[in-house]
Amino acid sequence: MSKQIPKFQVKNARKLLSWTLTIAVAALFVNIPNSTGQSQPPQSAEQRAALKEATELNQQVLQLYKEGKYSTAIPLAERSLLIREKVLGIEHPDVAQSLNNLAELYEAQGSYQKAEPLFQRSLQIREKVLGKEHLDVARSLNNLAALYYAQGNYQKAEPLYQRSLLIWEKILGKEHPDVARR
Numbered sequence: 729m730s731k732q733i734p735k736f737q738v739k740n741a742r743k744l745l746s747w748t749l750t751i752a753v754a755a756l757f758v759n760i761p762n763s764t765g766q767s768q769p770p771q772s773a774e775q776r777a778a779l780k781e782a783t784e785l786n787q788q789v790l791q792l793y794k795e796g797k798y799s800t801a802i803p804l805a806e807r808s809l810l811i812r813e814k815v816l817g818i819e820h821p822d823v824a825q826s827l828n829n830l831a832e833l834y835e836a837q838g839s840y841q842k843a844e845p846l847f848q849r850s851l852q853i854r855e856k857v858l859g860k861e862h863l864d865v866a867r868s869l870n871n872l873a874a875l876y877y878a879q880g881n882y883q884k885a886e887p888l889y890q891r892s893l894l895i896w897e898k899i900l901g902k903e904h905p906d907v908a909r910r
Contacts, residue, residue, distance in 0.1 A: 785805070808829070844872075855868075866893075866896050870889065893907070
């Protein structure tokens with residue numbers, strides 16, 4: 729027998745899911761600037777060229793995503809991720825973004841088992857590098873929650889949505905328009 733979910737939880741979950749879908753498309757494949765406060769070592773011309781390639785691949789992936797061509801976009805997103813991991817290291821905010829991008833593609837295809845570990849790794853990197861109360865951590869929590877919600881796993885989704893909302897409220901304030909949309 730399935731457990732009934734209280735109406736207020738369903739309403740809040742729907743509101744958060746609606747926000748997720750809006751933000752996911754808008755924020756998908758956007759590079760996160762290095763906001764860790766750590767200085768980056770100088771990059772060689774070869775590294776700059778590789779990162780430029782990763783950015784261009786992400787732009788192609790975004791276009792393919794908008795066109796619903798997920799299978800075509802996945803190899804490009806994988807290549808961008810590999811480049812960023814090689815040049816920036818495995819625990820960099822841009823790597824977290826590439827992991828998120830790839831996870832979004834898998835989620836769009838309904839490949840939830842492939843998307844979940846990518847969303848989780850992206851979240852782990854962001855928490856470690858940016859801190860547990862950063863807006864990008866809130867976005868990662870929301871993305872993982874949306875994945876669980878899409879699978880009907882509301883018990884896993886709800887605490888992630890709540891934690892995400894708490895971060896937004898703490899950083900922006902409860903009355904901020906962006907918080908109201910959450």
